[in-house]
Amino acid sequence: MARKDRMSGNEAVAYAIKQINPDVMPAFPITPSTEIPQMVSNYIANGQMDTEFIPVESEHSSMSATIGAEAAGARSLTATSSAGLALMWEELLLAASNRMPCALALVNRTLSGPININCDHSDGMGARDTGWIQIYAESNQEVYDNFIQAYPIAEDPRVHLPIMICQDGFITSHAVMNIELLEDGEVKDFVGEYEPEEFLLNPGKPIAVGPYSVSNYAMEARKNQEEALERSKEVILEVAKKYEALSGRKYGLFEEYRTEDADYIMVIIGSAAGTAKQAVDDLREQGKKVGVIKLRVFRPFPADELAEALKNCKAVAIMDRTESYNGNGGPLGSEITAGLFRNKVMIEAVNYIYGLAGRDFTVTDVYDIFAELQDAIENGTKVEQFKYIGLRK
Amino acid sequence: MSKNGLEIRWHGRGGQGAKTAALLLADVAFKTGAYVQGFPEYGPERMGAPITAFNRISNEEIRVHSNIYTPDLVVVVDETLLVSVDVTAGLKEEGAIIVNTPKSADEIRPFLNGYKGRVYTLDARVISEEALGKYFPNSPMLAAAVAVSKVMDWDQFIKEMRASYEHKFAKKPEVIDGNMKALTMTYEALAADLCS
Numbered sequence: 001m002a003r004k005d006r007m008s009g010n011e012a013v014a015y016a017i018k019q020i021n022p023d024v025m026p027a028f029p030i031t032p033s034t035e036i037p038q039m040v041s042n043y044i045a046n047g048q049m050d051t052e053f054i055p056v057e058s059e060h061s062s063m064s065a066t067i068g069a070e071a072a073g074a075r076s077l078t079a080t081s082s083a084g085l086a087l088m089w090e091e092l093l094l095a096a097s098n099r100m101p102c103a104l105a106l107v108n109r110t111l112s113g114p115i116n117i118n119c120d121h122s123d124g125m126g127a128r129d130t131g132w133i134q135i136y137a138e139s140n141q142e143v144y145d146n147f148i149q150a151y152p153i154a155e156d157p158r159v160h161l162p163i164m165i166c167q168d169g170f171i172t173s174h175a176v177m178n179i180e181l182l183e184d185g186e187v188k189d190f191v192g193e194y195e196p197e198e199f200l201l202n203p204g205k206p207i208a209v210g211p212y213s214v215s216n217y218a219m220e221a222r223k224n225q226e227e228a229l230e231r232s233k234e235v236i237l238e239v240a241k242k243y244e245a246l247s248g249r250k251y252g253l254f255e256e257y258r259t260e261d262a263d264y265i266m267v268i269i270g271s272a273a274g275t276a277k278q279a280v281d282d283l284r285e286q287g288k289k290v291g292v293i294k295l296r297v298f299r300p301f302p303a304d305e306l307a308e309a310l311k312n313c314k315a316v317a318i319m320d321r322t323e324s325y326n327g328n329g330g331p332l333g334s335e336i337t338a339g340l341f342r343n344k345v346m347i348e349a350v351n352y353i354y355g356l357a358g359r360d361f362t363v364t365d366v367y368d369i370f371a372e373l374q375d376a377i378e379n380g381t382k383v384e385q386f387k388y389i390g391l392r393k
Numbered sequence: 394m395s396k397n398g399l400e401i402r403w404h405g406r407g408g409q410g411a412k413t414a415a416l417l418l419a420d421v422a423f424k425t426g427a428y429v430q431g432f433p434e435y436g437p438e439r440m441g442a443p444i445t446a447f448n449r450i451s452n453e454e455i456r457v458h459s460n461i462y463t464p465d466l467v468v469v470v471d472e473t474l475l476v477s478v479d480v481t482a483g484l485k486e487e488g489a490i491i492v493n494t495p496k497s498a499d500e501i502r503p504f505l506n507g508y509k510g511r512v513y514t515l516d517a518r519v520i521s522e523e524a525l526g527k528y529f530p531n532s533p534m535l536a537a538a539v540a541v542s543k544v545m546d547w548d549q550f551i552k553e554m555r556a557s558y559e560h561k562f563a564k565k566p567e568v569i570d571g572n573m574k575a576l577t578m579t580y581e582a583l584a585a586d587l588c589s
Contacts, residue, residue, distance in 0.1 A: 006423040032435075118435065138456075171458050175432035176419045178454075274456035358435075362459040 073199030096131025118358020303339030410531030
């Protein structure tokens with residue numbers, strides 16, 4: 001039976017971790033994810049869970065210890081944000097290439113500088129090529145639901161990859177909103193016991209983790225890893241289906257909101273998708289044919305699926321909450337347009353950078369973007385293909 | 394925000410409890426079955442620096458995740474902010490503002506950038522010091538926000554707040570009655586203005 005409650009996004013993740021009761025959690029605090037290890041250690045101190053909590057001296061160590069515990073055969077996780085994720089850089093790649101199905105609660109915060117504690121996606125997007133599965137959330141409810149689905153995806157023998165469950169720092173992590181929680185037993189049954197096929201503390205079957213590989217074989221290891229990430233797509237969808245049966249809440253690679261007949265679609269990630277949906281409802285009342293695609297799974301990237309979903313619209317606004325410093329587009333803009341081109345979907349595609357370092361993104365911004373797309377199509381007005389929205393005038 | 398929702402913006406200074414008041418309001422409104430959102434605007438938090446917190450309360454699911462620019466109600470926890478912050482920015486004319494001050498509404502209105510809507514004042518210091526023996530403006534200002542916005546039935550608010558304080562102050566039961574008294578005193582202080 002679902003229980004209605006109200007929680008912040010960080011509380012929701014900590015609560016999911018309590019219900020999952022993983023084996024090991026090494027962590028080092030950093031704003032805005034600090035509350036997660038703080039709340040988990042409270043749960044442990046109160047005897048509500050028996051996870052082994054390891055306070056470490058840096059994020060380099062928290063990810064190293066997570067990998068070590070996972071390699072030993074223990075279900076492991078950590079939490080971090082921003083510079084904390086940056087300090088894990090080498091270990092992120094190690095976790096993925098050693099096929100460790102550990103989890104990371106990422107509370108998205110910008111990277112310096114200027115030094116700033118607020119939300120954008122520069123931390124998560126900076127780690128987009130590390131081989132982790134990345135799932136983003138619109139709300140406290142979604143980050144809770146995504147966390148419960150994390151291990152069944154990561155630990156699936158077809159996948160065996162680490163998974164990053166992301167939410168927007170402060171915007172959802174510190175906002176109290178309504179939420180529906182599953183019962184502890186339901187979560188335990190859904191996530192199940194972790195039974196790794198191979199692990200270090202297995203005296204009958206010794207293995208090596210992280211050995212040197214000569215060039216003769218290293219490239220094949222990378223290809224295997226890439227194939228596993230591609231296979232995770234079907235596993236993500238299978239797990240989502242089972243989760244829907246349990247919770248009634250439907251998840252996919254992305255959510256299509258009022259897009260069936262839409263001429264103009266905005267593709268966006270995270271909490272701003274909720275703001276965009278509200279704007280779409282407002283514009284629909286004025287008869288505008290607009291819709292939103294909220295990308296949930298950024299890695300593996302559903303390029304073909306997105307091209308298919310966009311092929312009938314006249315123009316798309318692709319929203320990036322990070323800068324790539326390439327003068328050509330943000331990560332989402334570059335990857336979606338590549339997917340459109342490969343699928344021969346030749347529509348107007350404008351890539352907007354928004355919400356950097358906590359800059360607010362409002363329903364009015366969404367109205368303005370859709371108006372700009374409509375003006376481009378109906379009046380042939382030239383629109384810069386890669387531009388910022390919400391800058392001070 | 395949906396048309397039938399309520400948006401509140403809180404202005405206070407770090408350490409005065411404006412954020413706590415916003416989260417408490419979300420909490421009690423949730424208990425009445427509403428959809429709620431309570432969140433602060435985060436920056437470099439320092440004791441005494443101006444801070445803003447927000448509430449959305451609705452009978453429909455809330456999806457907007459931006460700050461609030463056209464609030465229905467503004468609550469000013471510290472009147473010294475009136476000279477440095479444009480507290481009525483975007484405030485709806487049919488909305489209202491509540492200012493914590495010993496001054497009257499007529500004395501405060503000249504500081505509100507020509508705001509034409511309803512203005513309420515409350516001396517939260519006098520109430521808090523009498524009820525609690527200390528200056529904690531957030532309980533009176535929370536009560537004022539509920540009384541002015543009528544976002545929930547007053548008796549239900551009192552009932553939920555008692556439960557909330559009993560939970561929060563389980564180890565300090567002596568402050569429960571003081572806080573409850575602060576809520577009631579606030580209602581009585583505003584009663585005449587709310588009827589007129």
